[in-house]
């Protein structure tokens with residue numbers, strides 16, 4: 560897989576597509592990326608000539624029904640193993656399009672052009688694809704690496720602040736896995752004033768993507784080291800699922816940010832993660848991310864959601880934790896009482 564972070568997207572994409580012959584090119588967009596992002600590529604002849612498949616936007620639509628709609632177009636318009644599916648959108652498009660491609664004729668090639676920060680630093684890179692099913696996030700899916708990922712911050716100009724914050728939480732997670740200087744860079748970026756500093760953002764983006772790629776390359780099928788990328792996600796996914804069920808859906812990264820507060824607290828208690836770092840990071844998250852109140856009467860339900868996590872073996876809930884910034888511990892089992900204590904910490908810290 561090739562990842563290209565570029566300031567001249569149309570030229571580089573055009574050159575790449577000319578160099579690789581495909582019999583047909585399909586472009587998957589959602590309703591928003593068709594409006595805001597497809598026009599950015601109007602000067603790429605192969606994209607201008609491609610068959611556009613447009614699906615409804617939003618994670619609730621990362622569904623079997625929309626997957627079936629994509630398969631139907633691919634089938635009716637005679638996609639073959641020599642065709643290409645370009646996923647132009649956020650993580651919803653690359654997850655659903657990637658899974659459609661993984662399964663259609665047992666494997667169609669895909670190319671990802673992430674248009675959200677979340678997709679650029681995380682979802683579009685690394686080959687995990689899937690859909691939500693039976694009320695559970697990413698319940699059905701496959702590993703299917705794109706042949707290339709083209710990343711450009713051009714798209715972020717139309718992205719709203721919440722979606723920017725959502726992606727930024729994954730950058731924070733990558734920095735926590737990498738080391739102190741990367742973390743200092745992430746915490747010092749002023750999310751109110753520096754947002755137009757595209758040069759700095761591009762540099763931070765490139766570093767963040769390379770951290771994820773390094774981890775994925777070492778362990779593509781998530782047997783061990785890749786599990787570190789789940790930091791913040793055991794509690795985060797459960798909060799995300801609960802927020803959907805409550806009808807007050809949180810964006811994935813915003814739920815992960817709250818999950819990070821809890822999991823760094825657990826790291827402090829179980830692995831000696833420094834309390835000063837815990838307070839700095841929790842302070843950053845509190846300052847920027849929307850809170851989500853979870854009364855203690857719902858801790859049991861939240862813990863049940865964690866037990867559904869794909870990372871678990873049997874009934875135990877398994878965590879990725881940190882001993883230090885840059886030192887992950889994977890497959891850590893944590894007692895339910897400590898998970899609940901971490902939720903108390905989050906609640907008190909946020910003043911909920």
Ligand SMILES: NC(=O)c1ccc[n+]([C@@H]2O[C@H](COP(=O)([O-])OP(=O)(O)OC[C@H]3O[C@@H](n4cnc5c(N)ncnc54)[C@H](O)[C@@H]3O)[C@@H](O)[C@H]2O)c1
Nearest residue numbers: 591595616649650651674675677678681682687714717718
């Ligand atoms: N496969 C993985 O490794 C992985 C990793 C992280 C997240 N994910 C998945 O990714 C999804 C979340 O990704 P996301 O946050 O990108 O969500 P998303 O794709 O739903 O995009 C968020 C919203 O922004 C809109 N949008 C996209 N690009 C835009 C642009 N440039 N300008 C204006 N609006 C734009 C979309 O239409 C959507 O309404 C979840 O389904 C999550 O499970 C997967």
Ligand SMILES: [Zn+2]
Nearest residue numbers: 681729811815
């Ligand atoms: Zn994530």
